[in-house]
Amino acid sequence: xxxxxxxxxxxxxxxxxxxxxxxxxxxxxxxxxxxxxxxxxxxxxxxxxxxxxxxxxxxxxxxxxxxxxxxxxxxxxxxxxxxxxxxxxxxxxxxxxxxxxxxxxxxxxxxxxxxxxxxxxxxxxxxxxxxxxxxxxxxxxxxxxxxxxxxxxxxxxxxxxxxxxxxxxxxxxxxxxxxxxxxxxxxxxxxxxxxxxxxxxxxxxxxxxxxxxxxxxxxxxxxxxxxxxxxxxxxxxxxxxxxxxxxxxxxxxxxxxxxxxxxxxxxxxxxxxxxxxxxxxxxxxxxxxxxxx
Numbered sequence: 001x002x003x004x005x006x007x008x009x010x011x012x013x014x015x016x017x018x019x020x021x022x023x024x025x026x027x028x029x030x031x032x033x034x035x036x037x038x039x040x041x042x043x044x045x046x047x048x049x050x051x052x053x054x055x056x057x058x059x060x061x062x063x064x065x066x067x068x069x070x071x072x073x074x075x076x077x078x079x080x081x082x083x084x085x086x087x088x089x090x091x092x093x094x095x096x097x098x099x100x101x102x103x104x105x106x107x108x109x110x111x112x113x114x115x116x117x118x119x120x121x122x123x124x125x126x127x128x129x130x131x132x133x134x135x136x137x138x139x140x141x142x143x144x145x146x147x148x149x150x151x152x153x154x155x156x157x158x159x160x161x162x163x164x165x166x167x168x169x170x171x172x173x174x175x176x177x178x179x180x181x182x183x184x185x186x187x188x189x190x191x192x193x194x195x196x197x198x199x200x201x202x203x204x205x206x207x208x209x210x211x212x213x214x215x216x217x218x219x220x221x222x223x224x225x226x227x228x229x230x231x232x233x234x235x236x237x238x239x240x241x242x243x244x245x246x247x248x249x250x251x252x253x254x255x256x257x258x259x260x261x262x263x264x265x266x267x268x269x270x271x272x273x274x275x276x277x278x279x280x281x282x283x284x285x286x287x288x289x290x291x292x293x
Contacts, residue, residue, distance in 0.1 A: 100175020
């Protein structure tokens with residue numbers, strides 16, 4: 001018995017060591033590019049040109065970080081991007097929650113076709129419709145009563161209100177799958193108490209959907225925060241991270257890359273903080289929606 005127990009403990013110790021090596025190796029492979037983005041911003045020009053310097057700089061310099069901060073136009077671009085991301089996130093939560101509730105809880109003719117359109121929104125690349133959308137927003141209106149909506153938030157707001165903005169199809173799908181999994185006796189109890197469909201939605205379904213609504217808002221916020229295609233297309237005067245980042249440059253290609261790496265890290269810091277705060281909510285909501293399956 002003693003020999004068996006000692007062999008068992010030895011095998012468990014070997015497995016623990018092997019598991020640590022595997023996990024450490026995978027973590028190193030995943031985190032190395034992100035680590036290099038951070039460290040390279042602290043390197044001097046000599047370190048960048050020195051092939052012997054790889055992961056640990058011989059000296060520290062803040063030159064590239066200062067250049068990234070100035071070219072990102074902080075805090076102006078931060079405030080404009082924050083305002084757009086929060087407002088678009090709230091609009092998409094409202095529109096996608098109502099759309100997902102209707103598709104998930106009501107049976108009506110054409111529901112399958114509408115859901116197919118939602119899936120189509122998810123699959124069609126934005127490049128397919130971007131030119132038509134741009135022309136429409138430059139000449140927005142009917143006949144001679146047109147107005148140019150460039151350099152305003154309205155193009156993004158209109159896309160969000162109509163359910164055709166970035167990843168809107170995914171958000172509707174998430175809300176639909178969540179509402180489908182909710183027990184029907186909740187609504188039946190509300191109907192017995194005298195509630196109509198709208199009251200049942202507001203008083204019963206919405207309080208139970210707060211976690212998924214938070215997840216949709218965070219997804220929308222993150223995608224809008226780092227979105228660059230629409231930012232370059234619709235905004236030239238308003239500084240957003242998406243269009244300002246594309247104009248970042250240095251005295252050489254190598255320095256341009258280092259400055260952009262530093263700028264990318266600065267842009268991602270708020271998103272990392274959000275993820276750390278709402279990590280449990282995100283994982284739980286995505287699991288309940290069935291997306292993880």
